[in-house]
Amino acid sequence: MILVTGGAGFIGSNFVLDWLRHGNEPVVNLDKLTYAGNLRNLDALADDRRHQFVRGDIGDRDLVLSLLRRERIRAVVHFAAESHVDRSIHAPEDFIQTNVVGTFRLLEAVRAHWSDLPPDAAQDEPSRARFRFVHVSTDEVYGTLAPEDPPFTETTPYQPNSPYAASKAASDHLVRSFHHTFGIPVVTTNCSNNYGPFQFPEKLIPLCIHNALAGRPLPIYGDGQQVRDWLYVEDHTAAIRTVLDRGMPGETYNVGGWNEKPNLEVVRTLCSILDELAPRRDGRSYADQITFVTDRPGHDRRYAIDARKVERSLGWRPRETFESGIRRTVRWYLDHAEWVADVTSGGYREWIAKHYSAATTSRG
Numbered sequence: 001m002i003l004v005t006g007g008a009g010f011i012g013s014n015f016v017l018d019w020l021r022h023g024n025e026p027v028v029n030l031d032k033l034t035y036a037g038n039l040r041n042l043d044a045l046a047d048d049r050r051h052q053f054v055r056g057d058i059g060d061r062d063l064v065l066s067l068l069r070r071e072r073i074r075a076v077v078h079f080a081a082e083s084h085v086d087r088s089i090h091a092p093e094d095f096i097q098t099n100v101v102g103t104f105r106l107l108e109a110v111r112a113h114w115s116d117l118p119p120d121a122a123q124d125e126p127s128r129a130r131f132r133f134v135h136v137s138t139d140e141v142y143g144t145l146a147p148e149d150p151p152f153t154e155t156t157p158y159q160p161n162s163p164y165a166a167s168k169a170a171s172d173h174l175v176r177s178f179h180h181t182f183g184i185p186v187v188t189t190n191c192s193n194n195y196g197p198f199q200f201p202e203k204l205i206p207l208c209i210h211n212a213l214a215g216r217p218l219p220i221y222g223d224g225q226q227v228r229d230w231l232y233v234e235d236h237t238a239a240i241r242t243v244l245d246r247g248m249p250g251e252t253y254n255v256g257g258w259n260e261k262p263n264l265e266v267v268r269t270l271c272s273i274l275d276e277l278a279p280r281r282d283g284r285s286y287a288d289q290i291t292f293v294t295d296r297p298g299h300d301r302r303y304a305i306d307a308r309k310v311e312r313s314l315g316w317r318p319r320e321t322f323e324s325g326i327r328r329t330v331r332w333y334l335d336h337a338e339w340v341a342d343v344t345s346g347g348y349r350e351w352i353a354k355h356y357s358a359a360t361t362s363r364g
């Protein structure tokens, strides 16, 4: 049994679905259901007894420890975080609470559980030797690159520039220290920008698809020339499965798509796919809705990932190109208008408030 934190969020829910498609090992999914967590992402598992959902906070050490012990957890995959840079500029404290304090308390619970495990055990039994803590982090911890700089490697110095990036950097350091000091078998991944199904429509790609179809402006920060390296979410979840399976304890792996694109190009590509698949009634292009807005303070100009280590040592590489992944993504959003309407209307939050109080569990 594995424990996934934040498995109702964008990447976490894709990971849980992907994990259960590729095997039969059950999952306990611990998620606080903040605005970013959405149980509807897991509708496909409604009758699947391999999935057990627990509403709760990673910062609740007693809850986490009781789950680790009761379910005899042999690995933790840690996604739970506050993840939106803009929100970290307006309200940084939540980021410190979840990403730093929450990760620390989660690590403390893991340390207590791990210390009680036998040093070694049969293949399917949890043991200290085979236990893994996979910490899912971001390329934003490395700071920003000039156009001619080489991409980030695992030895690039940390230079986080936003409160989000700083809080993730702090969590990376805590995770590293729990390996170095206590011997917990941790593996960290630092991944580039993800896109794909179930992404909350506050992030660039789903926001622009949503606004385009609603006839609203497509907001582009500054000159739109901020470069990001884009990775289709299923490629990321495959990388995490690989790292969980074969990653070396104490190592970090950079995960990226070799797809550096300026934001403006990403949005123009989205517009041309939408022009083809869901043309505007007036025959004009969705690109007419692009609107430049004041840049985000401290906005990093460029991120780029050198993913050769994970490719060479673990054999993972992305399967989707940007062109194929973005097309799949647009189609998914067109086919799931109800999901978008739900998360943007507030109806989903009302449903959660009615049906879930803190720390509740449901199977399937």
Ligand SMILES: NC(=O)c1ccc[n+]([C@@H]2O[C@H](COP(=O)([O-])OP(=O)(O)OC[C@H]3O[C@@H](n4cnc5c(N)ncnc54)[C@H](O)[C@@H]3O)[C@@H](O)[C@H]2O)c1
Pocket: 005, 006, 007, 008, 009, 010, 011, 012, 030, 031, 032, 033, 034, 035, 036, 037, 038, 056, 057, 058, 059, 078, 079, 080, 081, 082, 083, 084, 098, 102, 136, 137, 138, 139, 168, 190, 191, 192, 193, 194, 195, 200
């Ligand atoms: N989205 C990206 O492009 C990207 C890229 C690289 C790394 N990451 C990292 O991957 C992880 C997942 O990102 P995402 O985009 O899916 O985020 P998300 O915001 O969509 O999901 C985060 C999930 O964590 C849950 N959560 C928040 N605080 C919690 C707490 N205290 N206890 C339990 N659950 C809590 C939320 O309810 C939500 O379900 C994050 O750690 C993020 O830093 C994201």
